[in-house]
Amino acid sequence: MESSTNEVVHEFPRLFRIYKDGRIEKLSVTDFVPPSDDLKTSVRSKDVVISPEPTVSARLFLPRTTNPDQKLPLLIYIHGGAFSIQSPFSSVYHKYVSSLVELANVIAVSIDYRLAPEHSIPACYDDSWAVMEWVALHANGGQGPEPWLNDHADFRRVFLAGDSAGANIAHEMLVRASNADQVFDKMIVGMVLNQPFFGDDEPNKLWMLICPETSGCDDPRINPAAHPSLLAKLVCKKVLVCTAEKDFLRQRGWTYYEALRSSGWGGVVEIVETEGEEHVFHLLKPSCEKSGRLMKQVASFFNQDHGS
Template sequence: MESNDSSEVVHDFYPRFRVYKDGRVERFRRVNIVPPSDDPKTGVQSKDVVVSPETGLSARLFRPPIPNPGQKLPLLIYNHGGAFCLESAFSSVFHNYLNSLVAEANVIAVSVDYRLAPEHPIPACYEDSWAVTRWVFSHSNGGGPDPWLNRDADFDRVFLAGDSAGANIAHDTLIRAGSDGGMKILGAVLAHPFFGNDEPDKLWACICPDSSGVDDPRLNPAADPTRLSRVVCRMVMICVAEEDSLRERGVTYYEALRTSGWGGEAELVETEGEGHVFHLFNQESERAVTQLKRVASFLNRV
């Protein structure tokens, strides 16, 4: 008797998703999408832009109040987390977080809404982050398509950031920019980076079918110090949490980056008694606010 391809499960990652033999993907988590806004509390404005109509790639831009005409602000390119397969730059979680960070740090932010796995396996997310980064830098001479970036962004103070999978994606962009981008990126913030562990990761194998395994440098950058040394920026903050299962690889990344021949300044920030991306789940908690202020200070260091 032939199997029913429409009901046979080939990958089961409940409560994230299931993949069926006929290619259908069933998702279980609903994302609370919110529109861009003019936030009355902080004065931060946001809007959405289409970067690539061909792929549907888009981003959400955030701008704080700018009382002095002609003032240039640091520019942050942000990649959201979600295990490469969940969440959105337009979700309430990341909209609220970027709104708060932009207000606290007084920066312009571009939040990347990259394509998600498994429908779009890795490297689609890397390609999307790279495309948005290139789009952002098309404004560096004041001639890009978006007036906020042309007028208000300081392209001598550009930062990349992300949490969890987004931190992994930000790292990949740092490597690409150092290899063939010709872009000036000052620093990066990698919060609770998704760099795997010493055990085979079934989710990673599913969403990155061409992976070489636990030592794939895209998953574990420390496995290839030569590639790691090509990180393009001159300062990196790595945030880890004591009770996060991904903590050890975050610490290993910090140590490997410092000894790789990179030559920049690496800073490790650890929060005791907290788990993975705690600062997103309860954004008004004391420790979340402390981390937010730490990141904001980093973005204004120069």
Template sequence: MDLTATDVAHDFHPWFRVYKDGHVERFLGSPCVPPSDDHQTLAVRSKDIAISTASARLFSPKTIAPNEKLPLLIYIHGGAFSILSAFSSAYHNYLSSLVEESSIIAVSIEYRLAPEHPIPACYDDCYAVMKWVAQHNDGGDRPGLDPWLNEHADFGKVYLAGDSAGANLAHNMVVRADGDGDGLKKITGLVLIHPYFGNEEPANLWEFICSDSGGVNDPRLNPAAHPGLLSKLGCEKVLICTAGKDCLRDRGRSYYAALKESGWGGAVEIVETEGEEHVFHLFEPTSDKAKAMMKLIASFINPTNAASS
């Protein structure tokens, strides 16, 4: 397709560019990879599930004892609501490593991307997966349910996590689940990695990709401006990870301060990795700091496994 700068209608570099003919050009990402179920060489198995307008990649340790129950993690990828994929090599490898490190079951959500699918599409897709996961809570064996979750997910230990925009989505899924009887009845913890939240400054990208924006203080974008909602956050504990050189660092700090001051009754911890950029752990997964953050998150999700390893 031979398009030039004069054909550009909206430019949101480094994420995407929209041309006058409606074509969307994305700039960041890594190639998608298939799930893996090689029993001979892999420590972690994976498979894909289609769920309404969304889909998910499930991860499980290769070796699980019969009837053994493991903590369940629901993970949401980042990418400014508009790029990247749960099926990319970066996220596939990250979730595989996290499952191996922490000995958990994981569900990594693939949602529709803006701008072709404006917000709230990504929120609705994530919640559709949440509701599908919740159907396994009674241990039934109905059509459409997955045996990995039925047999090995501990629904008394459910965690949500995400990075960047995925952290925003994860926070909002906890808020939404708390007010919806069809959702997960109990969420133990929330992990926000370099979260993308707003503040009082104009949010041009958000306004462009959101079909029902409430402005800079939209509670989905800027939860720190809504202490009443934060005080009712439906989980027991929260871990916030920030990075010293991340332009979004102060958004995570503001969320932490607002949550502490809201009167919420849970436990919140914030840990900063000095000298690192936004989502550095995805680009340099073998670095010492990325490994340290992996161990931190693994011990938060499954402290029993961390204590025994």
């Protein structure tokens, strides 16, 4: 008979197990790719510590530009992984963000946040918000702590983006920015939600476990479509929602799109769907034609004229 020490009380395939004695076993190993500050590469990267306690960090990406005085759009990127795996330092996300930075010619801040279930929600939101506030320090005349942002970022063209759980967090960051007494309303012009992890009117087992203080299915962090008054106050001009035809979360993205479009929000929301593909295909098959097409659509979004 299996001892209580090895008794599993919660298991999410490819994510984690929780044992009766409280142990947590991660079922997916996240690798680590070091940053590169080689001036010969198309995109340089480096890691920065935002906060020592709790430890919050980020990886910065800077494209090689021919004009050192040119100010570039700034992308704040938030990785996915069901709130519980992956990081901006993994090979998957390092390669993806680096490729996007090169194609779109933007600077990127890729956020590292504490993962569930070791750290319950709202840890991922609070860590991401700490990075948002750190970024905002640079918006006032280039007086922030990071030279790459001071020298190269255009703080009139800041974008939020993320995929899966990272898209969920990106939306929550925009909600917080919309309610903050700061400069975000003059900074953030757009947001990309790529195959977002949102809930619906049915309880989500993972969410209920990692967010013990949740109000349930109507929690605006997991089900923003149920709160049109919050959507109506978002402080950006344009939102792009990306879905995949065979994604198990496909309908959640469409529901968000419809809710934002009918909320009374004053911006423009667009949706693009990739046929025949499943969840986060752009990460699993980065070299395929459809992944390349989607990246071009996202890069184009960052470089459109979003108005003054």
